[in-house]
Amino acid sequence: MSYVAIKHLHVTCAALSGSLFLLRGIWMLRDSPALQQRWVRIAPHLIDTLLLASALIMVYWSAQYPFAQNWLTAKVVALLAYIALGTIALKRGKTRAVRIGAFSGAVLVFAYIVGVALTRQATVVG
Numbered sequence: 001m002s003y004v005a006i007k008h009l010h011v012t013c014a015a016l017s018g019s020l021f022l023l024r025g026i027w028m029l030r031d032s033p034a035l036q037q038r039w040v041r042i043a044p045h046l047i048d049t050l051l052l053a054s055a056l057i058m059v060y061w062s063a064q065y066p067f068a069q070n071w072l073t074a075k076v077v078a079l080l081a082y083i084a085l086g087t088i089a090l091k092r093g094k095t096r097a098v099r100i101g102a103f104s105g106a107v108l109v110f111a112y113i114v115g116v117a118l119t120r121q122a123t124v125v126g
């Protein structure tokens with residue numbers, strides 16, 4: 001598989017991951033039972049595994065490593081924040097206010113990750 005193909009896979013998984021997270025967030029806000037569907041509980045794990053695996057392959061092939069390249073370090077740290085906020089928003093948040101706050105934070109962090117990806121600058125100012 002070529003680098004470009006892996007990059008396409010990565011970007012596709014990023015778009016799917018973000019869209020599915022938004023959808024699950026909307027279902028959470030509406031207290032919808034749709035959130036508990038089997039595929040909704042499984043698909044994010046598959047997509048996020050592919051997202052991360054493709055990221056690691058590109059990191060290895062391009063020999064640009066997190067903690068050497070600032071923008072990659074920023075992506076890894078922001079990804080951890082996105083996962084933590086996402087878990088609070090969809091699972092662990094005890095009150096509705098906490099879940100909504102965490103959901104908003106996760107959406108902002110996701111937008112930041114896309115900004116870093118496109119500009120290759122941790123400060124997202126090109």
Ligand code: HEM
Nearest residue numbers: 010011014055056058059066072075076079113114117118
């Ligand atoms: C939610 C998480 C992530 C999202 C939304 C995301 C999004 C993107 C997008 C949109 C691109 C394409 C940029 C372009 O068109 O030039 C990209 C490229 C890339 N991403 Fe990610 N990414 C995520 C996580 C990661 C992580 C954790 C790493 C590293 C450990 C990573 C490493 C890379 C690399 C190496 C490229 C290729 C840059 C290039 O060669 O042009 N990504 N990412």
